[in-house]
Amino acid sequence: xxxxQQLHDLLTNSxxxxxxxxxxxxxxxxxxxxxxxxxxxxxxAGLSNNVLGVADxxxxxxxxxxxxxxxxxxxxxxxxxxxxDTGFGNAINLVRTVREFEKAGVSAIQLEDQITPxxxxxxxxxQIVSTEEMVNKIKAAVDTRVDNNFKIIARTxxxxxxxxxxxxxxxxxxxxxxxxxxxxxxxxTEEEMExxxxxxxxxxxxxNMVEHGMTxxxxxxxxxxxxxxxxxxxxxLQRRAVKAMQEALVSxxxxxxxxxxxxxxxxxxxxxxxxxxxxxxxxxxxxLKLNQ
Numbered sequence: 001x002x003x004x005q006q007l008h009d010l011l012t013n014s015x016x017x018x019x020x021x022x023x024x025x026x027x028x029x030x031x032x033x034x035x036x037x038x039x040x041x042x043x044x045a046g047l048s049n050n051v052l053g054v055a056d057x058x059x060x061x062x063x064x065x066x067x068x069x070x071x072x073x074x075x076x077x078x079x080x081x082x083x084x085d086t087g088f089g090n091a092i093n094l095v096r097t098v099r100e101f102e103k104a105g106v107s108a109i110q111l112e113d114q115i116t117p118x119x120x121x122x123x124x125x126x127q128i129v130s131t132e133e134m135v136n137k138i139k140a141a142v143d144t145r146v147d148n149n150f151k152i153i154a155r156t157x158x159x160x161x162x163x164x165x166x167x168x169x170x171x172x173x174x175x176x177x178x179x180x181x182x183x184x185x186x187x188x189t190e191e192e193m194e195x196x197x198x199x200x201x202x203x204x205x206x207x208n209m210v211e212h213g214m215t216x217x218x219x220x221x222x223x224x225x226x227x228x229x230x231x232x233x234x235x236x237l238q239r240r241a242v243k244a245m246q247e248a249l250v251s252x253x254x255x256x257x258x259x260x261x262x263x264x265x266x267x268x269x270x271x272x273x274x275x276x277x278x279x280x281x282x283x284x285x286x287x288l289k290l291n292q
Contacts, residue, residue, distance in 0.1 A: 004149035007079035007107040010038055011151075011181075011204050017224040022234035024050040025068065026075035030274065032237075033076045039107075040076060042069055043234040044083035045120050050238060058117020062088040066100055073105030081108040081153070081232075086116045091133075091140040098144040098152075108151035110183065111141060113158065113170065121185035122213040126157050131170055135177040142178035153206065154179035157186070160214075164192045168199045175203050181230065182206070186214040190226070193218075197227030204229035211236060 001009075010018050020039040023029035024046030032040045045056035047068055052060055065085075073080050082101055087094025094111065101109045112118060113134040115127045128134075134154070141152045154174035158167040164187060171182040183206035184196045193215070197205050207228040209217055223231050251261060258265075272278070 003077070003079045003105065004107045004147050004151075007039060007081075007151060008149045010079070011229060017220055017228055018230045019220055020081055020230060020232050021237055022046055022232060023072060024238055026071040027274065028237055029072040029080070030075045033078050034274075037078070039079045039081055040072065041232050041234055042072055042080060042082040042106075043232075043238075044085050046235050046238045047083075049235075056120035056123070058085070058119065062093075062097060066104065069101060069106060070104045079107035080105060081110065081151075081230075082106045083234075084109040084111050086114055086118050087111050087137060087141075089116055091137045094137050095140050095144045098141045102145055102147070102150050106150070108153055108181070109141070110153040110155055111137065112155040112183075112185070113174075121155075121157055121208065122210050122215075124160070126160055128157055128161055131173055134170070135173055138174050138177040138179050151180040152178065153181040153183055155183035155185055155206075159184060159186050159188070159192075164195060168196060171196075171200055175200070179203070183208070188214050188216075190216055190218070193228075194226050201227060206230045206232060208232045208234060209236075210234065211239065 018039060019037055020041040021032045021037055022041045022043035023032055024043055029040045044060070044065065047065055048054055048056045048060045051064055051068065069080070069082050084097050084101060087097045098109055113128050115129055119126050138152060138154050145152070154171065156167050156170045156174065158170050167184045171184050174182055181204045182200055185208060187193045187196060193207065205228050207218070207223045207230070208215065209231060211217065218226070220231055248261060248264070252258060266274075
């Protein structure tokens with residue numbers, strides 16, 4: 001079964017919410033897969049933070065994102081859900097984005113209705129395009145995809161600008177345009193979250209759990225009971241890793257050695273296992289004849 005079919009089945013044949021932790025590089029994606037999660041989310045904010053060291057305000061380019069998407073798709077066998085931002089431009093730019101993401105191995109692309117350049121969904125100062133423009137972009141995405149199981153996720157950021165009712169109305173129009181999944185970003189109360197899922201109950205809905213963000217943090221079970229089908233933990237792993245690195249650097253500076261931190265890092269053996277050193281050695285023996 002290919003990954004697109006896997007994702008389709010997870011969304012249609014299971015009553016359990018689909019949990020997709022975020023990854024900003026191939027190694028993190030591999031860890032998500034090894035931990036047993038059914039899908040991984042390529043986080044646009046995480047890529048901007050990780051690749052450029054800057055906030056998610058639309059500075060990262062299409063090519064920079066596509067390169068990381070390709071690396072992540074090559075690193076795992078589980079479905080990859082990828083943040084395609086606004087499609088990196090108008091509907092014509094979006095056509096190329098959808099085509100290249102699908103060729104890279106992505107199983108679902110998330111497209112949003114902010115202007116280009118965009119901002120993180122939990123930042124202030126966002127601006128959105130007209131409903132008509134976004135409807136046409138979704139139609140372009142649907143027309144471009146090759147595999148019907150390649151999912152089009154339509155995200156709206158209208159809640160922060162026009163309120164929850166307007167955001168839900170936009171999501172409904174995006175569904176009518178052909179979106180397979182909708183994502184009403186940054187609801188601010190549990191009541192708003194429940195209103196989203198009840199109003200759009202015929203289409204899978206995404207919840208985005210952003211620690212210290214605008215949306216109340218809920219457990220996966222609570223989100224499932226609210227009617228959500230997918231939950232993203234887009235930047236949790238990167239933020240946790242950054243905190244660990246900050247603590248380690250403080251400790252290194254204080255003690256002038258890493259000897260006291262050996263129990264806090266993975267072993268060389270574990271690092272080599274995660275990065276497939278033995279498989280590489282096998283290829284060296286087979287094709288380079290190094291040990292013959």
